[in-house]
Structure formats: C-alpha cells, structure tokens
Amino acid sequence: MKILVCISNVPDTTTRIAIGPDGKSISTAGIQWIINPWDELALTRALELKDVGRVTEVVVANVGPTLTEATLRKALATGADRALRVNTEPTDAWSVAINLAELIKNEAFDVILCGIESSDHNGSVVGGLLAGILDMNIISSVSGLDIEGDTLKVQREIAGGKELHETSAPVVLVVQKGIALAPRIPSMRGIMMARTKPLLTSDPVSSEPMTATAQLFMPKAKGACRMVDAENAGDLIRLLHEEAKVI
Amino acid sequence: MSILVYTENREGKFKKQSFELVSYAHALAQLAGREVIALSVGEVADDELKQLGEYGASRIIAIDYSGHLESRNFSKLIHHWVGALGPDIVLFADNNTGKSLAGGVAARLKAGVVSGVSGLPISMEPFILSKMVYTGKVNAQIQINTHHKVVLLAGNSFGVHTNPVTSIIEHHNIVAELASPSSELLSTEMQKGKILLSEAEVVVSGGRGMKGPENWGPIEELAGLLGAATACTRPVSDEGWRPHTEHVGQTGKVINPNIYFAFGISGAIQHVAGVSRSKVIVAVNKDPEAAIFSVADYGIVGDVNQALPQLIAAAKTLKDNA
Numbered sequence: 111m112k113i114l115v116c117i118s119n120v121p122d123t124t125t126r127i128a129i130g131p132d133g134k135s136i137s138t139a140g141i142q143w144i145i146n147p148w149d150e151l152a153l154t155r156a157l158e159l160k161d162v163g164r165v166t167e168v169v170v171a172n173v174g175p176t177l178t179e180a181t182l183r184k185a186l187a188t189g190a191d192r193a194l195r196v197n198t199e200p201t202d203a204w205s206v207a208i209n210l211a212e213l214i215k216n217e218a219f220d221v222i223l224c225g226i227e228s229s230d231h232n233g234s235v236v237g238g239l240l241a242g243i244l245d246m247n248i249i250s251s252v253s254g255l256d257i258e259g260d261t262l263k264v265q266r267e268i269a270g271g272k273e274l275h276e277t278s279a280p281v282v283l284v285v286q287k288g289i290a291l292a293p294r295i296p297s298m299r300g301i302m303m304a305r306t307k308p309l310l311t312s313d314p315v316s317s318e319p320m321t322a323t324a325q326l327f328m329p330k331a332k333g334a335c336r337m338v339d340a341e342n343a344g345d346l347i348r349l350l351h352e353e354a355k356v357i
Numbered sequence: 358m359s360i361l362v363y364t365e366n367r368e369g370k371f372k373k374q375s376f377e378l379v380s381y382a383h384a385l386a387q388l389a390g391r392e393v394i395a396l397s398v399g400e401v402a403d404d405e406l407k408q409l410g411e412y413g414a415s416r417i418i419a420i421d422y423s424g425h426l427e428s429r430n431f432s433k434l435i436h437h438w439v440g441a442l443g444p445d446i447v448l449f450a451d452n453n454t455g456k457s458l459a460g461g462v463a464a465r466l467k468a469g470v471v472s473g474v475s476g477l478p479i480s481m482e483p484f485i486l487s488k489m490v491y492t493g494k495v496n497a498q499i500q501i502n503t504h505h506k507v508v509l510l511a512g513n514s515f516g517v518h519t520n521p522v523t524s525i526i527e528h529h530n531i532v533a534e535l536a537s538p539s540s541e542l543l544s545t546e547m548q549k550g551k552i553l554l555s556e557a558e559v560v561v562s563g564g565r566g567m568k569g570p571e572n573w574g575p576i577e578e579l580a581g582l583l584g585a586a587t588a589c590t591r592p593v594s595d596e597g598w599r600p601h602t603e604h605v606g607q608t609g610k611v612i613n614p615n616i617y618f619a620f621g622i623s624g625a626i627q628h629v630a631g632v633s634r635s636k637v638i639v640a641v642n643k644d645p646e647a648a649i650f651s652v653a654d655y656g657i658v659g660d661v662n663q664a665l666p667q668l669i670a671a672a673k674t675l676k677d678n679a
Contacts, residue, residue: 123607123627127494136491147608203470207460226456227472229492229607229630234451234472234509238432238460247429247539250457253601264540267602268453269372269555271547277427277540284457287608288601320469324485324498335640335650340659344671346639349655351675356616356637357559357583 118146148225154290187296187304198314207239220279237284253288361444383413410524432461437533451509468505492630557586566621570598575665606631624649
C-alpha cells in the first residue's frame with residue numbers, strides 16, 4: 111500500500127504570536143516552523159506500518175510556499191520516501207484541499223492521512239473537503255490503524271466510546287491522538303539521507319477563496335486570579351456558587 | 358430561506374449538543390429571518406423528535422434508517438436534503454460526527470465552512486463568524502463568501518435554550534443516491550454512565566502534581582458531587598495514569614466547560630490551549646509561580662491532597678443544602 115501524509119507547516123506551539131500590520135495575518139518574524147503535531151503523528155504511524163512491511167511507500171505533501179520545504183525535509187529525514195509541494199500560499203482550507211486533490215488525481219494513493227486539525231487556523235476541515243472533492247470515503251477521529259493485506263482496520267473515537275471499522279482502499283483517514291504514541295524524531299542518518307530524497311514542486315490550480323480572515327485580534331487579557339487561602343479551601347466552593355454562579 | 362441543522366442521536370435519543378445546536382439555529386433564524394429545519398437520521402420515536410420543537414425547530418425531517426452509513430454516504434444524504442430543502446446555512450455540532458460530515462457536505466456544495474464557532478455571527482451581510490485560532494492565542498473573524506455556509510458550533514458554547522414552536526414531523530426513507538459502501542462498522546464500545554468530556558459543564562482535571570494514579574480517588578469524588586467529567590494533562594495520559602481519552606490540551610481534546618478545575622497542573626502552553634475557553638478556571642497548585650495561575654480566575658496555592666478533601670466537604674454541604 112502507498113500512503114500519502116498531508117503535512118501542514120505551522121508555528122511552533124510555544125512561539126509568541128503577533129498580529130501583522132494588515133490585521134488579517136500573523137507576523138512571521140522570528141517564528142519557528144514545525145510539522146503540525148497531528149500530521150507528525152500520522153507520519154509516524156505511516157512509517158511504523160512501513161517498518162513492518164505493510165506499506166511500500168510513504169509520500170508527504172504540502173500546499174505552501176518555498177518556506178515550507180524545511181518542514182518537508184524534516185518529514186523526509188524522519189523517514190518519508192518522497193515529498194510533494196504545491197507552490198502556493200493557500201488562502202483557505204478549500205485552496206489546500208483542492209490542490210491536494212489535484213495531486214491525488216495525478217497519482218493514486220491507497221491511504222491518505224490528514225491530521226484532525228492544524229494548530230494555526232484550527233479549521234479541522236481539510237480532510238473532509240478532500241474526501242468530498244475526490245468522492246472518497248472518509249473516516250475521521252481515527253486513533254488506531256492497522257493494515258491486513260488489502261484491508262484496513264481503523265479504530266475511531268466517538269463521544270464516550272470507540273468504533274472499529276474495516277475499510278478497503280482508497281480512503282481518507284483523519285487522525286488524532288492515539289494513532290501513534292509519540293512522534294518519531296529524525297536520526298542523524300535520516301537527516302543525511304533526506305538531502306538527496308526527491309522533493310517535487312508543482313503549480314497550483316486556481317480557486318476562489320470560500321472563506322477569508324476578516325480580522326485577527328488578541329484576546330483580552332484575563333483579570334487577576336482571585337486567591338483563596340489554602341487553610342480555607344472550602345470557601346472556594348462558596349465563591350463558585352455565589353459569586354461566579356457556575357456550580 | 359431556512360437553516361438546516363443536523364441533529365445527531367445515539368440509540369434513538371438526541372444528544373445535548375443537538376438541542377444546543379437547535380437553540381443556536383433558532384437564535385440565528387431570528388437574526389436572519391429564516392425557518393429552522395432539523396434533520397435526524399436513525400430510528401428516533403416521534404416523542405423524541407418532537408423535543409426538537411421545544412428548542413425552535415419548526416420542521417423536522419426524520420430519515421428512518423437503522424443501519425450504519427459510512428461518512429461519504431452520510432455526507433451525500435445531507436447534501437441531498439440541502440438540495441431538496443434549499444437552506445443556505447447548514448449547522449453541525451463541532452464533535453467527532455460533525456467533523457466527519459461537514460467537510461464532505463461543504464465540498465459537494467462548494468461552500469465555505471468554519472469550525473469551532475462559539476457564538477452568533479457578528480455580521481450577516483457579509484457573513485462573519487468568530488472563532489479562536491493559533492490554539493487559543495488569537496481571536497479571528499472569518500468571513501464566508503459563498504451562498505451556502507457550513508458552520509460547526511463548539512460544544513457548550515451557546516447553551517441549551519427552550520424556544521417552543523409548533524413543529525411538523527416528516528418521515529422519509531433514504532432517497533439520495535449513495536455509493537456502494539467501502540467500509541463496515543465492526544463494533545462499537547461505549548463507556549457506561551460517564552459524563553462526556555465534550556458535553557460536560559464542569560470538568561475536574563489532574564496533572565503530574567497528583568503524583569500517581571492512586572491519588573485520583575478525590576478527583577473522581579469531587580467530579581461525582583459536581584456532576585462533572587474527569588480530565589487530565591498529556592504527561593498523565595502518556596504515563597498511563599489515566600486513559601488518553603481524558604487528555605485535554607492542544608493534541609488532546611479542546612473543551613470549553615463552564616468551570617474547569619486544574620489540580621496539580623502547571624499550565625504548560627499546550628495544556629492551556631485546550632482549556633482556555635473555559636468560562637471559569639480554578640487552579641490548585643503548590644507552586645505560586647505556576648503558569649496556570651495566569652489563566653485562572655480562582656486559585657489556591659497549596660497541596661492538592663489537603664485542598665481536595667476540603668473542597669469535597671464543601672461540595673457535599675452545597676449539594677445537601679440544594
């Protein structure tokens with residue numbers, strides 16, 4: 111089986127975010143870019159399945175400008191075989207999905223993995239849009255994946271429980287925590303090898319933005335924390351009941 | 358024009374989020390001058406369907422179907438009804454189900470879609486919604502440019518409000534053209550009797566400061582008294598002290614309860630990203646410098662093992678006097 115892992119390039123979680131002069135995007139100065147954490151887990155599981163011979167090739171794809179190549183190289187260093195980049199600054203989730211769909215129309219993949227959301231726009235819709243555009247089946251909130259021959263065993267989280275699905279390829283799987291225990295870290299050898307692995311760039315398909323950021327602003331700073339004496343901790347319950355009225 | 362709401366049920370009973378979603382649709386309909394139509398799929402009795410009218414749905418489309426529909430076909434089914442009923446706004450709960458369907462519906466409609474929405478639109482023309490981005494660090498106003506608009510409402514963000522209206526229930530079979538299924542649901546395993554983290558109004562959570570899984574008794578006791586769900590931080594689930602389904606934070610669940618209790622939680626940025634939308638945050642930590650106090654509304658500097666019994670006693674008194 112051949113797996114495509116869709117990779118989003120996002121600011122490191124611990125990065126301080128500042129809003130840019132246009133008020134609609136963030137200031138990219140000084141930002142450390144990383145693989146979106148859920149995509150990193152997806153990649154890890156794909157590589158684990160390749161280790162045990164269930165998968166023949168792991169390809170990573172990103173829709174983004176040249177800047178994102180460092181993130182794709184990291185994915186190659188972690189163990190992906192090839193990388194694809196659609197050379198455009200995506201305007202919204204639709205533009206990401208339509209461009210990923212184009213890659214998949216040009217080359218057949220058995221399994222397409224997307225992280226459940228990206229830690230920048232927190233849209234959590236690219237996987238769904240992609241499956242819709244391609245008219246492929248999708249299983250979302252996936253927390254476990256095994257491959258037995260031509261069949262995929264997929265564990266999916268639902269509110270208050272889990273489901274076990276069996277599916278044939280091709281399929282879009284939107285994955286979350288649990289799909290892999292911890293993200294795989296590139297080895298020194300992997301970093302060396304990544305330099306010579308193929309990273310192909312393609313031109314985008316044109317699309318009208320379906321959504322647009324009208325404005326970004328920083329949330330109001332929180333008021334001071336009201337401290338309750340540890341000797342009188344029970345008083346907190348009274349405050350929550352009488353003052354905050356939340357219990 | 359109308360607003361179509363997908364109201365999910367489990368074993369014939371609507372979920373709280375479905376009532377919240379209809380309440381939201383009703384408020385939106387008031388702003389936009391639209392009718393609220395609820396779409397239910399599965400075996401749901403008329404008495405249960407009628408309840409949707411209590412929250413503002415004037416038309417209830419019930420698709421009587423007892424099997425499992427894979428997400429692709431489920432999206433096709435909803436898409437079919439959007440075509441038949443002509444709504445311009447389609448609402449889903451922002452949960453595992455909504456996330457698996459909304460994209461497929463939006464793609465087929467060529468509609469703009471916004472998830473994690475926490476309130477009514479700030480403008481109808483253009484249609485602009487508020488949500489948090491950059492994992493809770495930034496507020497965004499997102500405009501949908503397309504005629505059809507697909508919106509996913511964050512759980513417990515609007516509340517359940519009764520707005521009784523006269524409602525008509527229409528039963529239908531599946532008439533949409535579906536694909537032959539490529540997957541099969543083999544089994545479902547549900548936790549019994551637990552309050553769902555995604556729907557909980559009160560959440561009691563513990564971090565590494567709890568020292569070990571054996572110390573979770575008081576957290577569960579307090580949660581029981583307050584009708585709360587229990588949660589934990591990533592290190593706690595990674596250590597296997599608690600199941601990973603309880604992990605709240607950036608890579609776990611993002612929640613927004615009315616009140617979040619953080620016991621022995623330092624307040625790492627990844628954790629705060631998952632809980633910062635809570636209306637009230639209460640922190641108990643022995644380190645007065647812990648980052649959690651900078652996002653908390655109420656705090657106690659002290660040992661969790663000493664604070665918890667006092668809180669439990671006070672919660673018991675409150676419950677007895679209620």
